Amino acid sequence: MKKILDLISGEVAAAFAACGYDAEYGKVTLSNRPDLCEYQCNGAMAAAKEYKTAPFMIADRIVEKLSGNPMFSMAESVKPGFINLKLEGAYLADYLEQMQADTGRFGCEKVKEPKVIMIDYGGPNVAKPLHVGHLRSAIIGESVKRIGRFMGHTMIGDVHLGDWGLQMGLIITELKLRQPELPYFEEAYEGAYPEEPPFTISELEEIYPAASAKSKEDEAYKEAAMQATFELQQGRKGYQALLSHILSVSVSDLKQNYENLVSFDLWKGESDAQPYIPEMVQKMKEEGFAYVSDGTLVVDVKEETDTKEIPPCMILKSDGASLYSTTDLATLVWRMQDYQPDEIIYVVDKRQELHFIQVFRCARKTGLVKPETELKFLGFGTMNGKDGKPFKTREGGVMRLEHLISGINAEMYKKITENQNAKENLGISPEEAEETAKTVALAAIKYGDLSNQAGKDYIFDVDRFTSFEGNTGPYILYTIVRIKSILKKYYGMGNQIQEAPILAAHSESEKNLMLELSKFNATMETAFEETAPHKVCSYIYELANAFNSFYHANKIMAEEDENVRKSYIRLLELTKSILETCIDVLGFSAPERM
RNA sequence: GCGACCGUAGUCUAAUGGAUAGAACACUGGACUCCGACUCCAGCAAUGCGGGUUCGAUUCCCGCCGGGCGCACCA
Numbered sequence: 001m002k003k004i005l006d007l008i009s010g011e012v013a014a015a016f017a018a019c020g021y022d023a024e025y026g027k028v029t030l031s032n033r034p035d036l037c038e039y040q041c042n043g044a045m046a047a048a049k050e051y052k053t054a055p056f057m058i059a060d061r062i063v064e065k066l067s068g069n070p071m072f073s074m075a076e077s078v079k080p081g082f083i084n085l086k087l088e089g090a091y092l093a094d095y096l097e098q099m100q101a102d103t104g105r106f107g108c109e110k111v112k113e114p115k116v117i118m119i120d121y122g123g124p125n126v127a128k129p130l131h132v133g134h135l136r137s138a139i140i141g142e143s144v145k146r147i148g149r150f151m152g153h154t155m156i157g158d159v160h161l162g163d164w165g166l167q168m169g170l171i172i173t174e175l176k177l178r179q180p181e182l183p184y185f186e187e188a189y190e191g192a193y194p195e196e197p198p199f200t201i202s203e204l205e206e207i208y209p210a211a212s213a214k215s216k217e218d219e220a221y222k223e224a225a226m227q228a229t230f231e232l233q234q235g236r237k238g239y240q241a242l243l244s245h246i247l248s249v250s251v252s253d254l255k256q257n258y259e260n261l262v263s264f265d266l267w268k269g270e271s272d273a274q275p276y277i278p279e280m281v282q283k284m285k286e287e288g289f290a291y292v293s294d295g296t297l298v299v300d301v302k303e304e305t306d307t308k309e310i311p312p313c314m315i316l317k318s319d320g321a322s323l324y325s326t327t328d329l330a331t332l333v334w335r336m337q338d339y340q341p342d343e344i345i346y347v348v349d350k351r352q353e354l355h356f357i358q359v360f361r362c363a364r365k366t367g368l369v370k371p372e373t374e375l376k377f378l379g380f381g382t383m384n385g386k387d388g389k390p391f392k393t394r395e396g397g398v399m400r401l402e403h404l405i406s407g408i409n410a411e412m413y414k415k416i417t418e419n420q421n422a423k424e425n426l427g428i429s430p431e432e433a434e435e436t437a438k439t440v441a442l443a444a445i446k447y448g449d450l451s452n453q454a455g456k457d458y459i460f461d462v463d464r465f466t467s468f469e470g471n472t473g474p475y476i477l478y479t480i481v482r483i484k485s486i487l488k489k490y491y492g493m494g495n496q497i498q499e500a501p502i503l504a505a506h507s508e509s510e511k512n513l514m515l516e517l518s519k520f521n522a523t524m525e526t527a528f529e530e531t532a533p534h535k536v537c538s539y540i541y542e543l544a545n546a547f548n549s550f551y552h553a554n555k556i557m558a559e560e561d562e563n564v565r566k567s568y569i570r571l572l573e574l575t576k577s578i579l580e581t582c583i584d585v586l587g588f589s590a591p592e593r594m
Numbered sequence: 595g596c597g598a599c600c601g602u603a604g605u606c607u608a609a610u611g612g613a614u615a616g617a618a619c620a621c622u623g624g625a626c627u628c629c630g631a632c633u634c635c636a637g638c639a640a641u642g643c644g645g646g647u648u649c650g651a652u653u654c655c656c657g658c659c660g661g662g663c664g665c666a667c668c669a
Contacts (some may be wrong), residue, residue, distance in 0.1 A: 029610080029612095032609080032612080032613075032615090032616085033613060033614075035614090036613080040612090040613090042611095042612060042613095045612075045649075045650085048649085049649090055649085078613080080612095080613090080649075080650090081649095082612085082613065123669090125669075162669060164669090165668065165669055166668060166669080167668085167669075226667095270669090293666085294666080294667080295667080296666070296667055298666075306597095307596095307597070307598090308596060308597040308598080308665085309596080309597085309665085310597095310665095311665070311666045312666070313666085314666050314667065316667090317666095317667040318667060319667080321667085323666095323667070323668080323669080324668075324669050325666090327669095350599085350663080351663060351664065352664090352669090353598080353599090353663095353664075354597090354598085354664055354665070355664095355669090358666090381600095382662085382663095388662095415632085419632070426630085451607085452606095452607075453607090453608090455599090455600095456600080456607095457600085457662080458606090458607090459605095459606070461606080461619095464606080464618090464619070467619085467632085468632035468633095469618085469619080469632065469633090470617090470618045470619060471606095471607085471617070471618050471619090472618090474632075475632080475633095478630085478632060478633085479633095481630080482629090482630055482632095482633085485629085485630055486629050486630080489629065490629080526610090534608090538608070538617085541617080541618090542617090545617090548633060548634065549634070549635090551629080551633080551634085552625090552631095552633070552634045552635085553634085555628070555629070556629055557628090557629045558628070558629070593630090594632085
């Protein structure tokens with residue numbers, strides 16, 4: 001289905017053309033003065049210069065041309081040259097009728113040329129617990145993936161584990177110190193390694209920070225860790241076996257922690273890029289891109305238009321070990337080979353932008369990706385606490401993700417049960433309350449994050465996010481639940497709405513709701529094009545508001561005119577479907593009651 | 595030092611170069627005999643400073659002030 005703005009623009013553009021002006025000037029946008037009109041066209045002012053005519057003269061002519069057009073209930077020109085429009089109620093009702101008939105899509109067409117888009121998000125480190133820093137990448141990445149999928153693209157989400165750098169060397173070094181008798185450290189060992197890992201997840205989580213701390217104080221220890229990293233990368237068997245243990249223990253733990261939060265299509269890591277490194281490096285050398293500088297192997301990525309010196313992209317350290325850039329580049333090798341993506345989106349902390357500029361430029365220069373493959377850096381800001389500083393526990397440490405989530409679950413559970421006891425007793429059992437609390441808590445967290453522009457820092461305020469009032473996830477869910485409740489009651493009384501048409505609006509609040517509903521397809525499109533989930537959030541907030549205003553201004557079940565009543569119910573159905581579709585692409589869902 | 599980013603009501607946040615800068619929280623005042631009042635309605639209140647481009651600037655350009663960030667052998 002065409003977007004309503006395009007349909008309107010079509011009419012207005014035709015009017016411009018009929019008056020002898022360029023149809024391009026007929027572009028219509030949403031009004032920014034809802035008190036005056038619903039849509040506006042500013043083309044007359046832009047056209048004034050070209051045709052050397054006063055803008056309001058042009059606007060007057062266009063308005064005259066539009067008079068009698070069944071699409072509009074109002075078309076007027078306002079000085080200096082605005083063209084203000086209101087949509088005819090019957091036209092809008094018909095548009096919604098078509099939307100509802102378009103099951104599951106509600107008027108939003110899939111793209112004509114679907115792309116294969118890989119999305120690199122999550123980025124947890126093995127052997128380290130997930131902490132709040134991982135939350136944004138997961139939430140934003142998941143939503144971008146779902147929005148893209150809704151638009152018809154093939155979206156492939158890859159967790160891109162941090163499993164290859166110095167951290168692995170640190171763990172090996174520390175483990176060797178603690179359990180030197182293990183066969184993994186015996187270089188001449190020929191036998192099979194044990195199947196059971198020599199540590200549990202909690203031991204692993206303790207080993208890494210301990211090793212990391214030691215390496216900062218003990219130079220020799222750090223040397224050993226770097227040596228172990230290098231040997232692991234060179235394929236030393238015992239270390240490789242240890243790596244698989246670390247991975248298996250860690251990944252099963254990560255999967256558990258990510259459950260319900262996000263779902264990755266691929267569980268690849270940096271280590272999966274290792275097999276591609278030697279050949280990639282060799283090729284870069286042969287083709288003259290890579291050269292030795294200060295003992296390291298680098299590729300220049302400067303460009304003439306740079307306003308500052310962009311350091312070269314480092315491919316190998318002076319000891320021959322690979323590093324961050326190396327695995328990111330080699331990861332591109334297998335991604336191109338296995339999936340031939342048209343685009344790759346990296347959802348990463350914005351502080352890493354320079355690194356990705358280097359990697360992207362290097363990949364292009366050395367031909368790792370096709371020239372037409374788009375590499376996009378979607379940098380997100382820091383999640384701060386109420387004090388405006390990076391989010392910490394009360395003690396000042398890093399907050400584990402599972403603790404953050406369980407804390408909010410408990411908070412929501414409290415609210416739901418308190419409400420049960422206080423005002424409306426819906427007969428929710430403790431078990432249902434617990435499930436519902438999880439659903440609402442997830443919505444609170446995700447909505448709180450996604451309603452901000454990704455690139456900006458934001459304040460994670462538990463009290464605000466979990467509130468049922470204001471621009472919050474729970475408010476959206478409440479609205480959905482309320483609609484479900486009304487519909488349930490309506491159908492429960494044996495009512496049916498088959499064959500009932502959606503009627504033109506009878507009131508301002510109803511028309512406003514209908515106008516909001518009609519924006520669905522345009523919202524999804526821009527949210528995808530701008531990789532901006534926050535646009536979906538502000539849309540559903542406005543839609544929820546429009547619904548609640550309508551609800552208060554009109555009696556739905558008690559409406560006397562049966563046709564009007566049925567039309568109202570159809571609006572509720574459509575509102576519910578669209579809200580549910582939107583929260584689904586944001587990555588959460590609504591309970592039956594709350 | 596160099597570079598890029600950000601600066602909007604008390605707080606938090608939105609706005610393809612357009613009209614009177616839009617919400618939320620907080621605050622003030624209203625609305626439940628009724629479909630879920632965890633709701634709704636009304637009010638108060640903001641573009642860091644100074645130039646420039648434009649018919650028109652939160653938006654584009656320049657300078658200043660303020661804030662966090664990044665600058666090759668961590669990831």
